[in-house]
Amino acid sequence: MSTAKKEYKRVTVKSLTEMKSRGEKISMLTAYDYTMAQIVDGAGIDVILVGDSASNVMAGHETTLPITLDQMIYHASSVVRAANRALVVVDLPFGSYQSDPKEALRSAIRIMKESGGHSIKLEGGKEVKESIKRILNAGIPVMGHLGLTPQSIYKFGTYTVRAKEEEEAQKLKEDALMLQKAGCFALVLEKVPAKLAQEVAESLTIPVIGIGAGAGVDGQVLVTHDMLGMTHEFNPRFLRRYLDMHTEMTSAFEKYSADVKSQDFPNEDEQY
Template structure:
């Protein structure tokens, strides 16, 4: 990027500075060029190419089926659109669990083939070795604790995590480990608000909450949920800022009706 460029890139360093100044970080998902361009131009700080693409783009019930190749495809599309935001890509299920060598190989592929800026992994102490190995290659890593959707079959439910003292203690311990080994940020998903606040104050790196209350250093939502493109998902933590499901459906129905009634195209819409 040229030194004369108007847009100042958000970096991992920017996020740490924002936390120190008490400025909240806005993070949103994107999975394709057109949406990412809008999200970036609207001023979002971090764009997550989430494995939630498995749900919202591909229609799977869980995040588990999406492959590394598919994540790289989505990430590449997003990177081509983005001028300002930091682009973080989820390592999909099976691309890092239990094998730090594979974790590094997967991360290198994401960075080289998509041009993204960082990767995100779910888990705490059990992925410590993988995180360290990825960091040793100079690849920034974001952690993810609390509800970890890739472990859905282990937990059996998408309910709030860490409500009990023991699990809360483990989460706090994991957050400190991820901070100490060098993660640049940690997503906290569906945990009690008081725990989020406690974790955020006890570590140096920014926390990004989803369904984790206002005590996090930033917030993340799935863009399709925020825009009301998905209309069957209504958790307590979701605020809808638009109702595009109905808007888009209405526009398409209008188009169908205009074609059938021979109203479209009219004389001024042809050559």
């Protein structure tokens, strides 16, 4: 059973383990800029992910692949300046860690030194084990990511649910255990069957945070722009929209334009 929420002045990787042990669910959202991160942090969200989803949300790319390490550092730096409580996790972008463990370490060190981020996240299982070990040996906390791994979209060819078949489900379980043994402090599971995700969460001592992975995991993550309804063409089953900001913002912009053209704005009280 869940226990009362504990207030943390600063959420750390240790805090997340404590939350799991108490049965307290972990809240995680994305942010890519100072203003949004300040609001997310002020709302008491436990973890802010500076995701490579910035490639889609902020830059308009079709996939997460084009975003660069320099761009991720820029976004992460902006978020870190705003986050007074939340743990900030920064994605290692595609091409910055897959081919060479030494390159992975250099990329992770750059993120930590230049952005001030608190930890990094990378996608994959045993194929990136050596990269994870090198990064952890340097004292950098690592969050894993299994299931649907968007950086491998051209390998999969689709954004459909992963690990529905027994062979892939078994590999996911083995990779999850490997990530824990390697020293990862937490794991994201994306778009996998809820039953499988719960089995993984119950088998691990590290927190498992889901996106499209059901309610049986230790926490949830969403892309902030999606849950606020700022995006409107993306409609997966797992997404709950808490606001319809696309409609609200469009209405506000239209009203502003109309007020300017009718000379209603600025009025006498809005001038010096």
